[in-house]
Amino acid sequence: MNYEPVIGMEVHVELNTKSKMFCRCSADYFGKEPNTHVCPVCLGLPGALPVPNKKALEYCMMIGLALGCKISEKSLFERKNYFYPDLPKGYQISQYRWPLCVDGWIEIAGRKIRINRAHQEEDTGKLNHRGNETMIDFNRSGVPLVEIVTEPDFRGVEEVRDYAKKLQQLFRYLGVSNADMEKGDMRLEANVSVRPELVEGLPNYRVELKNINSFRFMVAAIEYEIKRQISELEAGKKLTQETRGWNEQKKETYLQRSKEEAHDYRYFPEPDIPEISLQSSAIRLQQQMPELPWDKLARFQKQYGLTKQQAEILTESRELADFYEETVRDGADIKQAANYIINRKINIEEVLPAQVVISIKGTSMGIISDEESLKKLAKEAIAENPKAVEDFQKGKESVLQALIGTVMRKSSGKADASKVAEILLKYLRNV
Amino acid sequence: MNDLTSLTLTEVIESLKDKKFSLNELNKSYLERIRKLNPKLNAYLAVNDSCQKIPAAIKDVISTKDIITTASSKILANFVPPYDASVIKMLDTQGVGVIGKTNCDEFAMGSSGENSAYGPTKNPWNLNKVPGGSSSGSAAAVAADLCVFALGSDTGGSIRQPASLCGVVGLKPTYGRVSRYGLIAVTSSFDTIGPIIKSVDDAALVLEWISGEDKMDGNCYGKKFVRTPLRWTHNIRIGVPREYFGEGLDPKVKKVIQDAIKKLEELGAEIKEVSLPHSEYALAAYYIINTSEISSNLARFDGIRYGKSRDNFGEEVKRRIMLGTYALSSGYYDEYYVKAAKVRTLIKQDFEKAFEKCDVIVGPVSPTVAWNIGEKINDPLTMYLSDIYTISANLAGIPALSIPCGFVDRLPVGLQVLGKAWDEETILKVGFAYEQVTDWRKDKPKL
Structure with a gap:
């Protein structure tokens, strides 16, 4: 039996x-x-x-x-x-x-x-x-x-x-x-x-x-x-x-x-x-419930056209899912970003989304690394987010990422993220 | 000053203001009197020689930081709490201190004080008689002028009944009016801390001090009681429940109560007969809920902490733990606990209905005056029946007052005044008016 x-x-x-x-x-x-x-x-x-x-x-x-x-x-x-x-x-x-x-x-x-x-x-x-x-x-x-x-x-x-x-x-x-x-x-x-x-x-x-x-x-x-x-x-x-x-x-x-x-x-x-x-x-x-893991999983497949397996990996944690979406917002290609993050097992504690964007786009895209242009973009980003500065000084360091994101968008993903981070930090600490 | 210890709390406060005597002198006089009389009365289990505030006696079921708190049980023989009950903190801010911890029935279970593991308290009016219980020591201490006032706890009459048998005033506030935080739980649904005092005005004052919302007690959401001049209201409607004057009430006590009701009528009250039809089920329902909660509340004394094993519980405590454990057991729960809870609702409704017709309800506190020590101790049911008029107020959660209203064979009789939930004011007004036109409280036991 x-x-x-x-x-x-x-x-x-x-x-x-x-x-x-x-x-x-x-x-x-x-x-x-x-x-x-x-x-x-x-x-x-x-x-x-x-x-x-x-x-x-x-x-x-x-x-x-x-x-x-x-x-x-x-x-x-x-x-x-x-x-x-x-x-x-x-x-x-x-x-x-x-x-x-x-x-x-x-x-x-x-x-x-x-x-x-x-x-x-x-x-x-x-x-x-x-x-x-x-x-x-x-x-x-x-x-x-x-x-x-x-x-x-x-x-x-x-x-x-x-x-x-x-x-x-x-x-x-x-x-x-x-x-x-x-x-x-x-x-x-x-x-x-x-x-x-x-x-x-x-x-x-x-x-x-x-x-x-x-x-x-x-x-x-x-x-x-x-x-x-x-x-x-x-x-x-x-x-x-x-x-x-x-x-x-x-x-x-x-x-x-x-x-x-x-x-x-x-x-x-x-x-x-x-x-x-x-x-x-x-x-x-x-009304305040965050997006649930299974809803996010479904959305990632639908919105980004990812395979189920890809979406599962990327939505495993809320932080990783947010990281992925940040790279997409910063101008990375949907599929390339997914593959890059999954295949290289990116440690989101150490890498910024913008850096992923740059790596994906490669040097061929003509990275903007000249100090003056970056400074200008950084200043604009700070001016547009006065609250971010305040929050940063209160110890909320996550706003740095948001500001980098703004700069990346402004430069269509071409800014050198690590240099942007340095410049922004300087500004934020000296304001 | 010889009669310093006979003053009421309000008189003491006045005298201190007028610098007629100092707090030091006050405490000295009380300590001296305690030293002299406590060996006879056994009202105190512990005395605090270093009290430098207005000296209050605290029932030994109320937690006092650094002062031994035993609940009159061997199982807590050496327990010194690391924290104060909320009421103790509140009294402290009013300049009141703990002069001693008073004897009571073990874990407040009893109606005579005889269930204390540390020997019975004696009634100051006759040392062969019980003082009532379970707040036996608190009532005796107030009656014998061994403190300015006392705190007791009332689960089924444990403030009112000993106050009645000792000829002093006792107030059981509305459930939820006074924080229970720090009161060693007997029946959490019924337990109420309240004052035992020398006058009705004192009752109002102490209630103002100890009442009000407490974040440490989820059931204590009531407003602070605010003491106002206790002026008599003409045409107040007083209900007399026919169920409280039937079989079991001593005819001599009945006569004293009826005279007191006449007095209130003379004052201009409108006397009305009312009915509390479910009264006959109150005792059964009470003892099911009471023992059920006891069986759970006392589980923490498991022999691992506090240094003593469970065979240190007294007979009555063991009896109730076993009854309650049985009542909550699977297969019996619906028959006992759930039914008792329904009866409780009916009794609440009885009062709500009665209070549509009247403002307060009056009747006896106890069916008899104080009885001989040893007389009922081997007959738990007869002992339980001595609470027949007081337990309903606990089931309904309403406030009730006991005031001296006469004597039978040189033993005090108390008049019970029950009020609507949250309306302590009206019962205090009735009590105050009665007190003003009578002399009973000026009678003191000869010791």
């Missing part, structure tokens, strides 16, 4: 807000001295109360909106009660019955994967084991988390891989998280079961793969689990609900908790936080 996997994903993403979810402590905890980013609230001291971080709620809504979710009319926090040493209040403030965002979808490999919810919650502290001792670091306690839950719509590991990559790209596009897997910004859990092909409906069990902190291991664990479950079923065994972890040495999953040991989280409405209505901010956020 042939089997097909049925997989649902739960993704936790840590938001990169300045402060924590329910207090004003800095949420930037990675690599910091333990227990230095703490206060009565995130330590759960007796009497302390949580007050929600509005920015985090906005970030959660942006994720929801990008995934086509509805923003709930009524959103409530709830308490998820369980004991663990890294959970100072004895409960996690989360959302269960009334999540902030519901009923969305994302396209993966040409299919719609339904998003059940994207809800807001808080991270826990961190246990550090040293020999026989366990130390608790509460710097991470209360850092905003968003949990995104799909329906069990995945039918293969490749789709899961695509999904995780797409989410990571989305978070970075939206600027809501660094989504760095190694730092634990983004954590994956999979619910895996298998069913005979052509059978409709969900299997009556599912195996949760949890606490697997690397993307590669997660993929390996799912692959292993699919094989394990099929062979169990073929051997006539019954599979039950359980939680399993991943043993990297043995390259196999292992039982962590069976159904009987499952938690009863005793959810109930968090009485310390009033009901939240965010309909109006949802409308505002919807």
Whole structure:
């Protein structure tokens, strides 16, 4: 008999807000001295109360909106009660019955994967084991988390891989998280079961793969689990609900908790936080949403006539996409610029778009490098952008690129970009 | 000055202005009196000898920076908070200091003060009687002149009932009027900090000091209460709920309350019978929400921090944690918690309806006067029933006042005045007018 996997994903993403979810402590905890980013609230001291971080709620809504979710009319926090040493209040403030965002979808490999919810919650502290001792670091306690839950719509590991990559790209596009897997910004859990092909409906069990902190291991664990479950079923065994972890040495999953040991989280409405209505901010956020990666991908193909593969590479990050479009605006040929950036693997941290334009156009175009002409163009560019000067002096160095762009346009892409940069810098610093 | 400690807060402020005595003298007198009487009363768990401000007694469930705060529990036996509750900060800016932390039922769970892990507080009027609870020490300290005023907390009557049983004034403000930041949570939906004081005017003053929006408490969005002269309004409509005068109310207490209502009528109030039809379900709903939230709120005392394991919880605390854990369990949640929440809404609506017909509602605070220490301690249900008239105000979130209105067998009786949400002003006006035409508060226990 042939089997097909049925997989649902739960993704936790840590938001990169300045402060924590329910207090004003800095949420930037990675690599910091333990227990230095703490206060009565995130330590759960007796009497302390949580007050929600509005920015985090906005970030959660942006994720929801990008995934086509509805923003709930009524959103409530709830308490998820369980004991663990890294959970100072004895409960996690989360959302269960009334999540902030519901009923969305994302396209993966040409299919719609339904998003059940994207809800807001808080991270826990961190246990550090040293020999026989366990130390608790509460710097991470209360850092905003968003949990995104799909329906069990995945039918293969490749789709899961695509999904995780797409989410990571989305978070970075939206600027809501660094989504760095190694730092634990983004954590994956999979619910895996298998069913005979052509059978409709969900299997009556599912195996949760949890606490697997690397993307590669997660993929390996799912692959292993699919094989394990099929062979169990073929051997006539019954599979039950359980939680399993991943043993990297043995390259196999292992039982962590069976159904009987499952938690009863005793959810109930968090009485310390009033009901939240965010309909109006949802409308505002919807209008301010940046172009989403998949929309940009489609546009690059349509507007610039790039191949799908080219467009995928160029829209991988928002910064690279902007870089490409800047070169085009500065007069580079659409195709040449795409090929140049892709083939030479241009490092956009080190190279300016204008330099790419020049390299493409080559010397044959007659580069303008005489000081006087360039100075004239630079002065004009500065005169046209008085705000840029002000911004530059306030420390916003990105305006330099904008001014170079102006000069390049004025010279139809013929100005020597590095010299222009030098001249502009001189002017900006001496103004 | 001998009777310095019997002055009300407003009198103390006047006297300090007139330089009749200094803050130093004031604190000295109180410390001396505490030293003399506290061994008898057990009202204070900790005394702050270095207080140099207007001395207030603070219930031990309110966090005080660098002053031990135990919630009268062994589990917090050595806990010294690193931060002040918002109310403590607010009082500090008004020149008020903490002279001591007062005894109470463990984690404010109880109606007699006997659930304290540090021994019961005694009623200043009769040392064999309970002072009521859970703000037992705060009420006893005010009644025995061991502080100028006190702060208590009221989750189901814990300010009003001990105030009533000790013959002092107690005010439970509207939920959301006073910040809970720093109040060790019992039932977050009901907990309210309020003053226990020697006069109604003092209640208004302390409420002005401690009320107002606080960014540290998401539920505290109410405006600051502004104290104005408490002038009696003629033709004020006073509702008397028939449900508060039925079975269970001691006939002698009933008589005292009825006399007080007559007095208000003589003052020109219009007395109307009103109905709060869902009152009989209040106790059940209250104890489901109360224990559910307790089971979660006390989870943080998990034996990892604070130095003590969970077997240090007392009987009543354990009982409520278990009841609440059960009520929230999957399969029971809808039957218990969700239903209780619906009853809560009905009780709120009862009051809204009643307040269409009247401006305030009056009735007893407690069905009996103070009872003997030990009398009800082994019968939790009888103990719970002693809160029957006070818990509805917490379910509805409305303000309520307890003022002395007489004695039964030389033990004080309190009159409860309940008001519309955010309308502390009217209940204070009624209380003030009543206080002006009676002498009850001038009666002091002989100690």
